[in-house]
Amino acid sequence: MTVLSALARPGRTRTLAAYGLAAALLLLAPTVLSPFRLDLLAKFLCLAMVAVGIGLAWGRGGLLTLGQGVYFGLGGYLMAMHLKLADAGPGGVPDFMLLYGTGQVPGWWEPLRSPIAAILLILLVPAALAAALGWAVFTRRVRGAYFAILSQALAAAFTILLIGQQQTTGGTNGLNGFRAFFGYDLADPANRLMLYFIAAAVLLGMVAVAHQLATSRFGELLVAVRDQEDRGRFLGYDPALVKVVAYVVAAVMAAIGGALFVPIVGIISPADVGVVPSIGFLIGVAIGGRATLLGPVLGSIAVSWAQTSISEQFPSGWIYFQGALFILVVAFLPGGLASVAGVARRRRTAERSRA
């Protein structure tokens, strides 16, 4: 019910206040966090970008996207390829290709030498893949668990492909050791701060886009198609088209997150894009509250933070903790932590009406 009351009455002031608070916190973070912690936060923000897209596609559109690692990975690998080529200089060959490969840059790497082409490809390749896959799947009316399994299988296939192409993708090691980001030295603390601010600004921009989409007529249509697909069809809408749009937006957001993840973290490997990270993206969204605006972002950041701090204390404890958290949320708080306030309010009203 919180979803629909929020959807019916967007409560603009509250949304704006929350948004402003989030922006202020992100702005102030560099003054209190050490450079190491700030780098971590920047990484969490990149992962949260994926969550914003999932919140839209899953929370509003009901598309259980279990394979967002693919789009995250496409954005990340395309960015990493560009950075490797830029590091190698004009006509140069990335270091790992000299070690494992033929010492020749493959033809499909060449377009990524240009920074503009790299940025365009980071946006267009995931969008095109998501559009093609979404169209093929949704027009055949594949949905629910079948769609989830399919998207997860895609993530598995993607990692297998990456690992198999050691000479051109770096295999299990992935791509790493970047020295500069569009000409800015990555070892310079000032540039690392800039990267953090870029990530924060992009994330806030994505939240604004997601908010606009959710409160627009498209957002209403997305909920309508999620709940009564046939009804939408009999009103003259093509549900497949509505879902494809949501899926593509989610894919592009994941790709941008992946692209910024690379210079901030300094490595992208199959371990960052496979089945397990894909599920990890989803867990943050589920815990935060998939159908709310800020729930996916806060949930994702909280889970990433918990993962880091718990792993620091108990190196192998995180995976159990994550599982337990997921079970608790699914069993007792299907609306995520964002619904706690609503649940408490309803309980209080119920008690009052009983008294």
Add this chain to the structure above:
Amino acid sequence: MNDIDLTAADALLGTDTARFRHDYLEVRGLRVEFDGFVAVRDVDLTVTQGDLRFLIGPNGAGKTTLIDAVTGLVRATGSAAFGGTELLGRTTHRIARAGVGRTFQTASVFEELTVLQNLDIAAGARRRPLSLLRRRADPPAAVDQALETIGLTALRDTPAGVLAHGQKQWLEIGMLLVQDAHLLLLDEPVAGMTQAEREETGQLLRRIGSQRVVVVVEHDMEFLRSFADSVTVMHQGQVLAEGTVNEVQNDPAVVEVYLGADAASSDATTTGSAEPVATEGDHS
């Protein structure tokens, strides 16, 4: 509960009649087969504007399947044309855009969205994609008229899921009106309604029927006697009889199907002969 407003219905129905004024539904030789089982065969059906047509028949007679075929939900052979446009072979949403609207046996509205949002979505299938990205400012005039028509103006910001059963069914009819459907296929529109609600719904359907082509699948014989202009009786996937209420009721074949051969001889002429059927629910 608020009431149906027929004046508002007139205002709404009168807004655009030029496009489909002389159109009619023409079904010829329609056949639907499921894995070798023939659910509908050789159905011919012509329904014109101003002729409120009721479609009746025992469970499994193929009434809903016929509507499913016309709206593209199941594959069919033969022909079904509305306004000169062949409907068979098109996808469901294209059939809807050709002016065909339907309701379901169980009221299917968007439960998480408000009454207003439901109607706004119904009115919007012809909107340009980019306009969808904006927030709704004022709802279209047709939406306001539809709210008046179905008596839900006061409940416009209520989620459709919490509406009473009868109100949901009215909302569905309102959605068909703002959708600008000119062929309305209604599957048991008064099932579960109170007597007063049935009466009001019947009046509204009459009003709609004078401006649109309307086909109603219904089991309630009293409702049928009160509001039907003509009746088509289906049995085992075929059209058994067609005519006015009186003609159909006195048709020996119809009486036999509904009451069995024994009753046909003794009870054929009483108007209440088909009454037992009204208690059955058809979920075919």
